[in-house]
Amino acid sequence: MAEYPKLVLPDIPNLRNIDTYLANGGYGEAMRKVYSMAPAAVTDEVKKSGLRGRGGAAFPTGLKWSFMPKGKEKKKYFLINGDESEPGSFKDRQIFEFNPHQMIEGILIGCYAMQIDQAYIYIRGEYAHWVKMVERAVAEAYAKGFIGERMKDNFKPSGEGVGYSVDITVHKGAGAYIVGEETAMMDSLEGKRGYPRFKPPFPANHGLWGQPTTINNIETMANVPVIMKMGGEAYSKIGDPKQPGTILFGVSGHVNKPGVYELPTGTPLLDIINNHAGGVPNGKKIKMVIPGGSSMPPLRGDKLEGVLMDAEHLKEVGSAIGTAGIMVMDEDTDIIHVLTRISKFYWHESCGQCTPCREGTGWLLKLLRRFEASNARPEDIDLLYDVAKNIEGRTICALGEAAAWPVYFTIERFREDFEKRVKPGLELHSPERVHGLRKGGLEPVQVRIPVVVRV
Amino acid sequence: MAIFSNAELQEISELQKRYPEPAATLLPVLWRLQEKRGWIDDEAMEAAAAVCQVPKSHVQGVVSFYTMFFDKPMGRYHVQVCTNVSCMLRGGEELLATMKNKLGIQNLEHTPDGLFSIEEVECMGACGGAPMMAVNETFFEKISKEEANDVIDHVLAKDEIPKPKFVAQMPELTEAANR
Ligand SMILES: Cc1cc2nc3c(=O)[nH]c(=O)nc-3n(C[C@H](O)[C@H](O)[C@H](O)COP(=O)(O)O)c2cc1C
Ligand code: SF4
Ligand code: FES
Numbered sequence: 001m002a003e004y005p006k007l008v009l010p011d012i013p014n015l016r017n018i019d020t021y022l023a024n025g026g027y028g029e030a031m032r033k034v035y036s037m038a039p040a041a042v043t044d045e046v047k048k049s050g051l052r053g054r055g056g057a058a059f060p061t062g063l064k065w066s067f068m069p070k071g072k073e074k075k076k077y078f079l080i081n082g083d084e085s086e087p088g089s090f091k092d093r094q095i096f097e098f099n100p101h102q103m104i105e106g107i108l109i110g111c112y113a114m115q116i117d118q119a120y121i122y123i124r125g126e127y128a129h130w131v132k133m134v135e136r137a138v139a140e141a142y143a144k145g146f147i148g149e150r151m152k153d154n155f156k157p158s159g160e161g162v163g164y165s166v167d168i169t170v171h172k173g174a175g176a177y178i179v180g181e182e183t184a185m186m187d188s189l190e191g192k193r194g195y196p197r198f199k200p201p202f203p204a205n206h207g208l209w210g211q212p213t214t215i216n217n218i219e220t221m222a223n224v225p226v227i228m229k230m231g232g233e234a235y236s237k238i239g240d241p242k243q244p245g246t247i248l249f250g251v252s253g254h255v256n257k258p259g260v261y262e263l264p265t266g267t268p269l270l271d272i273i274n275n276h277a278g279g280v281p282n283g284k285k286i287k288m289v290i291p292g293g294s295s296m297p298p299l300r301g302d303k304l305e306g307v308l309m310d311a312e313h314l315k316e317v318g319s320a321i322g323t324a325g326i327m328v329m330d331e332d333t334d335i336i337h338v339l340t341r342i343s344k345f346y347w348h349e350s351c352g353q354c355t356p357c358r359e360g361t362g363w364l365l366k367l368l369r370r371f372e373a374s375n376a377r378p379e380d381i382d383l384l385y386d387v388a389k390n391i392e393g394r395t396i397c398a399l400g401e402a403a404a405w406p407v408y409f410t411i412e413r414f415r416e417d418f419e420k421r422v423k424p425g426l427e428l429h430s431p432e433r434v435h436g437l438r439k440g441g442l443e444p445v446q447v448r449i450p451v452v453v454r455v
Numbered sequence: 456m457a458i459f460s461n462a463e464l465q466e467i468s469e470l471q472k473r474y475p476e477p478a479a480t481l482l483p484v485l486w487r488l489q490e491k492r493g494w495i496d497d498e499a500m501e502a503a504a505a506v507c508q509v510p511k512s513h514v515q516g517v518v519s520f521y522t523m524f525f526d527k528p529m530g531r532y533h534v535q536v537c538t539n540v541s542c543m544l545r546g547g548e549e550l551l552a553t554m555k556n557k558l559g560i561q562n563l564e565h566t567p568d569g570l571f572s573i574e575e576v577e578c579m580g581a582c583g584g585a586p587m588m589a590v591n592e593t594f595f596e597k598i599s600k601e602e603a604n605d606v607i608d609h610v611l612a613k614d615e616i617p618k619p620k621f622v623a624q625m626p627e628l629t630e631a632a633n634r
Binding site for chain 2: 075084085086087088089090092093094124125126127128129167169171172173174175176177188189190191192193194209250251252253254258259260290294325327329333337338341342345348349
């Protein structure tokens with residue numbers, strides 16, 4: 001296997017300890033460089049690197065930073081998203097455990113670029129153990145004067161940075177997937193129920209406590225010091241040019257070596273599954289792969305050849321990079337059961353503010369349970385599709401899409417599996433009837449010629 | 456209603472300096488209360504409302520929103536089994552059934568002696584170590600049904616959570632064993 005650069009999780013024993021981190025150049029070159037630059041130039045460097053967020057939406061990080069109002073007159077906040085609750089995702093946890101200081105350094109750099117003096121790291125409550133690890137790392141960095149008042153003596157920023165210091169607070173969540181959504185996280189941090197907010201206003205204008213706020217993912221932050229060290233241009237040449245860098249791919253499900261693998265963007269999916277994660281147990285074929293956490297459109301096992309793992313290439317094959325949590329399912333998997341479980345999750349996690357999401361997720365689950373019990377009516381396939389399509393785009397936050405995508409893409413790509421679960425003896429629909437069911441404005445689905453299926 | 460000692464109140468007021476509003480410390484305050492009392496009862500809600508300067512109804516709303524806050528007594532050892540996709544594919548559902556059977560209780564119930572409770576949970580971020588179960592804050596990954604039974608037996612015998620065997624989520628980072 002070829003050697004890849006490991007930027008976020010290098011193979012250095014005990015790197016979580018601040019002394020080891022310092023011995024390996026931490027809080028050093030990158031920070032000195034940053035503090036000798038004007039804040040806007042730091043943002044430009046991140047822009048040049050092409051770094052895109054690792055939290056799910058792959059939004060360009062430098063661009064996001066540039067939306068923040070300049071200067072220090074206004075109180076501004078930096079919120080770091082460590083909620084990591086999307087099923088199939090377990091990569092931010094590795095950063096907490098193995099390289100927390102690089103994430104902290106990234107936060108400090110982001111704070112300087114946007115002239116923010118207050119940052120919060122929000123970590124899901126289930127990660128209690130890892131919350132303690134991050135708290136320890138933050139305390140170590142305070143003790144050495146890399147965070148807090150003593151930054152003023154340790155680093156001597158020129159010009160706009162004079163007398164500059166940052167406070168970082170670790171905040172522990174209490175169990176709610178929806179809090180991973182950026183505006184819900186703001187409500188939660190303010191001590192409320194985590195309800196997503198309407199946008200606009202966008203967080204860069206009106207975020208935490210009504211002040212300008214930027215929110216980034218943990219892994220995104222851990223990439224920033226690397227960029228400042230090697231320069232934006234060098235970073236932009238790693239991996240796929242449209243989404244440069246490395247990604248922590250979390251591989252789970254039916255593979256011999258599940259785990260997190262740091263690889264350049266654009267690595268072939270089959271290379272990750274077969275070579276890095278050790279292939280499928282017992283040499284079985286793959287039936288389905290979800291490439292980016294459970295809300296991303298699933299791919300057919302027979303269509304994985306040539307699929308490259310980065311935002312743009314996955315879009316081309318009708319999926320998305322999401323959190324890069326790759327879930328592999330072998331040929332014996334009951335994907336109706338899998339999909340039912342996924343729908344149960346989104347139904348459970350819907351915050352209930354929007355009717356299409358609150359009611360629709362329940363409907364999806366109810367219909368899927370009919371298929372699970374091989375008790376569906378022929379028209380239920382299209383009804384299910386219809387319900388999913390009617391959630392998409394009609395909600396406050398993207399949990400609506402997260403619930404809808406897996407369902408209707410699975411119908412499009414694995415229709416035969418649904419047909420097999422129609423109640424035995426019932427005739428499958430004719431194409432005309434299917435179209436009669438569908439309301440205007442929907443994309444056409446592939447309708448199969450009617451056959452009688454007996455299970 | 457002296458739920459918090461003076462030292463604790465001092466700690467909370469230090470924490471409140473890190474946020475522009477005291478209300479923002481509601482989650483940390485509720486965590487402290489749950490650690491002290493096992494669950495968030497009426498008195499605890501009143502205490503949280505007082506220190507965070509919010510109405511009690513607000514606290515009730517927050518407690519009911521977050522799944523990790525208990526609004527009824529739970530076992531001292533809260534067993535959580537993930538049945539989401541990655542775990543399901545590797546036996547999470549069978550593991551849950553085994554644990555329910557072993558403890559003789561159903562989801563979100565506790566044993567009569569108050570020692571154990573069980574919860575079917577959503578993805579815990581341990582998908583690479585599936586199937587997984589957690590007892591309070593301790594994760595047990597790549598755990599077999601027999602090993603899970605042993606964990607319960609260990610708690611019963613020693614009244615403590617056993618140390619989990621180490622599971623590398625990063626196969627290449629071998630040093631992690633020292634955690
Ligand atoms: C329902 C929902 C859940 C989300 N959960 C997470 C999460 O757990 N962690 C995360 O980093 N981003 C999550 N996001 C994405 C965030 O809203 C946000 O886009 C991201 O944290 C921005 O960081 P980035 O630009 O660095 O990717 C979620 C979004 C939605 C709609
Ligand atoms: S889409 Fe669902 S989760 Fe998002 S705000 Fe609406 S009801 Fe809540
Ligand atoms: S699916 Fe069980 S821990 Fe992620």
